[in-house]
Amino acid sequence: MVANELSKQVMDLPVEDRLDLARQLVESVVTPDSAADKVTEGIRRIEDVATGRVAGLTEEEFRAVIK
Numbered sequence: 001m002v003a004n005e006l007s008k009q010v011m012d013l014p015v016e017d018r019l020d021l022a023r024q025l026v027e028s029v030v031t032p033d034s035a036a037d038k039v040t041e042g043i044r045r046i047e048d049v050a051t052g053r054v055a056g057l058t059e060e061e062f063r064a065v066i067k
Contacts, residue, residue, distance in 0.1 A: 019047050 010018060023043050027036075048054040057065070 015050065019050060023047075 010021060013021070026039055026043060045054075049056040
């Protein structure tokens with residue numbers, strides 16, 4: 001119940017604040033040092049798409065790539 005209420009409040013934050021919070025949350029649960037660099041890179045890529053620095057793939061483009 002608390003997480004649901006908190007999620008609603010967080011969604012009202014500006015995009016950059018939500019991305020920063022998401023980064024902090026993911027980093028807080030990643031324990032193996034070997035995965036830390038990969039998680040950091042994944043978060044950076046998500047931020048690139050979310051902020052428009054990089055255009056994401058359409059579903060059709062994605063499906064074509066994974067075939």
